[in-house]
Amino acid sequence: MSERNNSNEHHGKKPKVRTEMSRRQFLSYTLGGTTAFMAAGMLAPMIRFAVDPALKHKGEADWVKVVEEAKVTNEPQSFAVQVHQVDGWYESEVELTAWISKGTDGKIFALNPTCKHLGCTVNWNTNPQYKNQYFCPCHGAHYTADGKNLAVAPAPLDEYKVKVENGFVYLGQLGANTRG
Structure with missing residues (x-):
């Protein structure tokens, strides 16, 4: 009977499952993050170049x-x-x-x-x-x-x-x- 009680106690609880990142997930996240960082580094100057004249304050015209x-x-x-x-x-x-x-x-x-x-x-x-x-x-x-x-x-x-x-x-x- 003691065996039965032990099995009932564990029956209501889910066993703890340890989730680990696989090598494939790690490489996917690392390469994706690196690619995004490099793309942002390349796009930032291009966006700045395109938007800069619109953001400049236009002063008074010269006489x-x-x-x-x-x-x-x-x-x-x-x-x-x-x-x-x-x-x-x-x-x-x-x-x-x-x-x-x-x-x-x-x-x-x-x-x-x-x-x-x-x-x-x-x-x-x-x-x-x-x-x-x-x-x-x-x-x-x-x-x-x-x-x-x-x-x-x-x-x-x-x-x-x-x-x-x-x-x-x-x-x-x-x-x-x-x-x-």
Whole structure:
């Protein structure tokens, strides 16, 4: 009877099973971990290279010397300037155009000639139907001398920051129109 009691005591408990890692599992884990570590080491610089330009803070644009202050009139004039531009890894010399004039307040301002409707280039006083206005030949948008949108375009022309220093007009960052 004592044998029976002993077998009943062990019957309710599961025997302890020792799990050991086989050589095959050990090699699989070791090689898999090493491969993942080496792949991460190779991919990290590539990801950094691809994402880095997007993460860089874009500072203010450099001031670009455009024209002598004495040559600016109340009538808008088109001026083209060469600007060094960096887009990610691509560097180029780009020609920018600005319409520069004096406002009714006597202050010099500069407008970007890109129409806010579909991106065509506007010109000053080229349509006899719209005297003394910027006119877009693509879809008939027109603007006041201050760049305020009158028809078709959803927003006024963008405005460059302007500073006058030592008798010359300098253009800076392009931003929203403060005049129109």
